Amino acid sequence: MSLDSIIKRGHPIVFGLMIFFSFAEMIQTAVLVGSYNRNDDYPSSLLKGSTRFLLFTSLWTLFFGIAYIVGVVRSSSSFLFSIASHGAWLALTWLFWLAGSAAVTDGFRKLGNCGARGLGHCSQLQSAEAFGWINWILSTIALAAIVVVGARSARSGNGFGGALNA
Template identity: 40%
Template sequence: MSSRFDVHIRRGQPITMGLLVFFSIIELSISAWLTARFNQHHNFPSSSVRDKTRFILFCSAWTILGAGIYMTLFLLSAGTSALTSVGSHALFLFMTWVFWLSAAASITAAYSGGLSCKGNHPPYCGQQNAQEGFAWILWVLSTFALLMIILRGVAATRRGDGLRGGLIA
């Protein structure tokens, strides 16, 4: 039974981590650009938005580095090494999930649910809306990845490997 799911894990893990890296690069670009503009012109809507944009910049860098490393290690070790164990993935993805939930919720709260770019709007309104949207996309992706790792953790525990077991049986 597990060999049937192993095929999906061999394909799905690199795809999921690749999507996390891809969308994080987009988010990093937006948040770095906004941070540079806010620092240069001091025209941020509030200090809260400025600080949360910086936190999103950190979350993006964290995700690019972590997901890139996990994707590379998984491809090199075929998911059987201790570095690519279920527990290791779960720890990274849980931290990433918390970061993106915090980032997306806090920037949404700072914008009072969202920005309207009609009429009198803050500077860089479109970029700020894109930043908020991509933060939520990254939270959804990390939620999906975390749920898959939890399911693999249950399967690894049932087969007796525990959380030290690999993603692939």
Template identity: 40%
Template sequence: MSFDLSSTVRRGHPIAFGIFALFSLIVAIISSAVVASFNNNGQPSDKVVRDSTRFMIFAGWWSFIFSIVYIVLFLTGIGGFLSSIASHAVFIVLTWIFWLAGSAALSSKVGDVNCSDATKAGAVPYVPSCTAVKTIVAFGWIGWIELTFLLCIIIMLGVKAFTGGRGVSDGFA
């Protein structure tokens, strides 16, 4: 028993990648603003927070740009191998690793910090940006969860294409 997923993929791909592009843009903008604040007000003494926030700038802009590229390639039907299942899998796996690394590193330092208590006590060296850093963590994990979902879909489509006689270098629909 087999059913055709092509219409679902045609509708779902731009929606899923559009949502991920939105999360990526949010992370990129907030991370950029936090790093600008760090640059203007002095770097935090915690190098993990400083470096992870900078890494999330990269991960956010990387994800935003490539998500938009994949949406355009998918909607226009051009790109050949660039818009293939294999290409999507490589992009999603690499991006999944980026978001996992950045989100986990930031979470390890700010996960249980209460920003209002830290402001009073002066215990956190990145107090002016504490809530913004926690926002990066939250959106980082949300984006990572969506990437995990997309990775499962790509694997399913790749297996279906491979067992159906098509190659993973073929397009989606």
């Protein structure tokens, strides 16, 4: 199987998974943020900020992930959907997921065992943390693939502004 056919099959699969898990993250964090705002009972200021940031990151990934899937299918030769564009977006998205997931993880570490403390929404916070790390793993895979494709494209003399293919 050639790298080009792997990209054509893999791009919608990886981006589809990112969209799916971002949607799940969006639902989890939107419910958490709504409940915490309504009751004004955030467990800590760190979890307040990181939960809101994960909500933003999930919406960011959902919106741009759909745009990239549609764009690659409809206009793969456009610079908007080029290797460089994918690389820049994925690098920023990777950083967002890393920061948000690490902040939630740190918030849990500082709280201790939230289940034993009777903390409300403990399992929802844990699933938001898990979905965040899943999205970070998926964005890591996608970013690594774009780096490989970009390196091959640059070596062949096509640069990074070309279409997303081998």
